[in-house]
Amino acid sequence: MSSNRSSFTGKIGFVLAAAGSAVGLGNIWRFPYLAAKYGGGIFLLVYIALSLTFGFSLMVAEIAIGRKTQLSPMGAFRALDKRFAFVGVLGAIVPSIILPYYSVIGGWVMKYAYGFITGDAFNMAQDSYFGGFIGQTWEPLVWFALFIGITAIIVLFGVEKGIEKVSKVMMPVLVVLILFIAIFTLCTVDGALDGLIYYIKPDFSKFSIMTVVAAMGQLFYSMSLAMGIMITFGSYMKKDISIEKSTKQIEIFDTGIAFLAGLMIIPAVYAFSGGDPEALGKGPSLMFGALPKIFANMPAGTVIGVVFFVMVFLAALTSSISLMETVVSTIQDKFGIGRKASCFIVLGISIAFGVPSSLGYSAWGGVKILGLQILDFFDFASNNILMPIVAFLTCIFVGYILKPKAITDEVELEGNRLKHKKTFNIMIKYVAPLCILIILISSVLDVFGIVKI
Numbered sequence: 001m002s003s004n005r006s007s008f009t010g011k012i013g014f015v016l017a018a019a020g021s022a023v024g025l026g027n028i029w030r031f032p033y034l035a036a037k038y039g040g041g042i043f044l045l046v047y048i049a050l051s052l053t054f055g056f057s058l059m060v061a062e063i064a065i066g067r068k069t070q071l072s073p074m075g076a077f078r079a080l081d082k083r084f085a086f087v088g089v090l091g092a093i094v095p096s097i098i099l100p101y102y103s104v105i106g107g108w109v110m111k112y113a114y115g116f117i118t119g120d121a122f123n124m125a126q127d128s129y130f131g132g133f134i135g136q137t138w139e140p141l142v143w144f145a146l147f148i149g150i151t152a153i154i155v156l157f158g159v160e161k162g163i164e165k166v167s168k169v170m171m172p173v174l175v176v177l178i179l180f181i182a183i184f185t186l187c188t189v190d191g192a193l194d195g196l197i198y199y200i201k202p203d204f205s206k207f208s209i210m211t212v213v214a215a216m217g218q219l220f221y222s223m224s225l226a227m228g229i230m231i232t233f234g235s236y237m238k239k240d241i242s243i244e245k246s247t248k249q250i251e252i253f254d255t256g257i258a259f260l261a262g263l264m265i266i267p268a269v270y271a272f273s274g275g276d277p278e279a280l281g282k283g284p285s286l287m288f289g290a291l292p293k294i295f296a297n298m299p300a301g302t303v304i305g306v307v308f309f310v311m312v313f314l315a316a317l318t319s320s321i322s323l324m325e326t327v328v329s330t331i332q333d334k335f336g337i338g339r340k341a342s343c344f345i346v347l348g349i350s351i352a353f354g355v356p357s358s359l360g361y362s363a364w365g366g367v368k369i370l371g372l373q374i375l376d377f378f379d380f381a382s383n384n385i386l387m388p389i390v391a392f393l394t395c396i397f398v399g400y401i402l403k404p405k406a407i408t409d410e411v412e413l414e415g416n417r418l419k420h421k422k423t424f425n426i427m428i429k430y431v432a433p434l435c436i437l438i439i440l441i442s443s444v445l446d447v448f449g450i451v452k453i
């Protein structure tokens with residue numbers, strides 16, 4: 001994998017490719033429901049603070065590790081220190097857990113796009129529609145199969161470049177559309193302004209350790225951190241491109257879209273439910289319940305609904321491709337098998353885990369793992385347990401084994417200067433590992449019901 005490494009041309013190539021992986025369902029579907037659930041403004045504040053300090057340092061470290069070694073995550077850790085090779089392997093397990101349930105949600109998005117195209121907009125705006133849809137056994141499974149199938153075909157034939165090009169044109173359109181929907185809601189829906197306040201004004205009484213746990217898990221997820229993706233991207237990055245600047249651009253892009261998605265969904269949910277905490281804490285179904293209602297009240301709402309869901313589908317697809325690509329290439333590297341075989345193995349694993357995630361809302365509705373629905377369990381296990389472990393080990397590795405200087409030297413190649421060197425050192429060596437440890441312990445205690453936080 002290390003030989004013949006292609007690299008991104010131009011400065012913007014790297015940022016766009018990394019942003020294509022980063023921007024996806026995490027921003028549009030996951031961020032708004034977490035922000036709504038964990039107190040609105042306070043979640044937003046914690047998220048932004050973490051992104052500027054912690055997310056920044058970790059992303060710089062990962063990209064620099066990749067560029068320094070020119071290797072895939074597993075190879076990179078192994079090359080730098082044999083004892084840490086397992087971190088690369090652990091990192092590769094994360095996307096294999098995410099991909100199956102990500103594709104279940106991707107299937108829901110396809111269903112909604114299809115529904116708007118076939119003129120089902122009125123029905124979809126009804127309260128019971130979404131529950132009725134995921135409560136069926138077969139239909140969600142078919143959409144899931146379609147989504148994962150399309151992802152696999154693209155990865156198998158290696159045509160992701162084409163898709164990425166399409167999505168890069170779509171991305172700005174998506175931003176404009178989200179902004180338009182948000183402004184429309186704020187101007188026309190009664191009570192939406194109260195919802196806006198809920199979303200942007202921090203209410204410190206709503207703060208708890210779980211706010212930080214959720215915000216940090218979301219940060220990893222949204223920025224595709226702690227799973228080797230950024231190491232892979234870094235390995236393709238040219239030496240004369242500024243890691244610091246690129247990281248900032250990716251962060252602004254990723255966080256900006258998440259913020260706008262929250263702006264589009266939270267005030268609407270707040271208004272429709274009169275600020276009912278139960279509606280706000282609804283979780284994974286939040287976006288699917290709220291958006292069709294907004295579209296129903298909008299002039300040309302059906303057309304906008306079609307365009308919106310098709311674009312979200314594309315954003316999800318570029319992310320699922322990069323998830324699958326990582327797992328496929330790791331299996332190829334590790335077991336020395338061909339791309340095709342590896343692709344089929346990953347498809348098999350995804351179906352094996354995706355089917356239960358989907359059935360968790362219907363036939364297997366009674367099954368709970370650690371008190372969580374099956375899909376929520378996979379989400380929790382990857383975001384709140386495995387990713388913090390990988391991030392913690394990465395910090396320890398960079399802070400104490402490799403030493404931050406190795407990273408800052410890499411960042412400062414070709415006359416680039418790392419402006420926030422001090423922050424970086426302190427974050428990586430002390431603040432980040434300590435915070436992650438506290439967070440990891442709290443989420444384990446919480447889920448096992450030892451302490452309710």
Ligand code: PFF
Nearest residue numbers: 022024025026027222224319
């Ligand atoms: N960052 C993506 C999102 O926010 O939707 C999810 C993701 C994609 C995570 C690719 C990891 C990854 F490798």
